[in-house]
Amino acid sequence: MIERQVKDMRRSDWSRILRREYVSRDCQICGIRGKESLLVIREVTRPLTVHDGGEDVLIAEKDYAWVQIALEGLPFWMTAMYDDRGRLIQIYFDITAGNRFNDPENPTFVDMYLDIVVNSRGELYILDREELDAALSEGAVTAEEWNQADAACTYLSAYLAGNREAVTALCGQVYRELWEQLGPGEK
Secondary structure, three states: OOOOOEEEOOOOOOOOEEEEEEEEEEEEEOOEEEEEEEEEEEEEOOOEEEEEOOEEEEEEOOOEEEEEEEEOOOOEEEEEEEOOOOOEEEEEEEEEEEEEOOOOOOOEEEEEEEEEEEEOOOOEEEEOHHHHHHHHHOOOOOHHHHHHHHHHHHHHHHHHHHHHHHHHHHHHHHHHHHHHHHOOOOO
16 A cells, blocks of 8 residues: 655654754745755765656755755645756646644645656656555545645646746755754755
8 A cells, every 4th residue: 555654854764864954934925924944975885766757857955955845735845956066957746635734844735646846947847646545546645635646736837837946045045054054064
């Protein structure tokens, strides 16, 4: 059976990361409260490469950084991935069963399998629809949850189609500001 995963902003369950730096802060975007963070990967057991639009893309390696933004009441979680030179690799949206702020320093979400990627070329991909379908057929999600995940993906895809540049700019701004908050150190 497909298990529903709970993920956290610190990515504390990710054993691939041996050493990290992390900073977070409260935020408000378009009137919605939430949390944004910067996770700097300082040492990994092995790099992580994903297949993106017909090519392999390195997304986690020494000195790579992930900006994450989670907003209250919204069914997605955004992660912008940057290489060791501060160049945007991709923006990844997990469709969620809601973002949880029980621990204000380390928000969590329940993954709904479906994901959206906007790569560095601005191309948009919807990923893992087959995982959501399998979760429904195996009873890991209800028909109502499947419909909510599908609706969230449809809405977010349409929003991104007209607002990619604004989302990319927001990620860049948060990245720079949280680097400053981290303090002295190498980029």
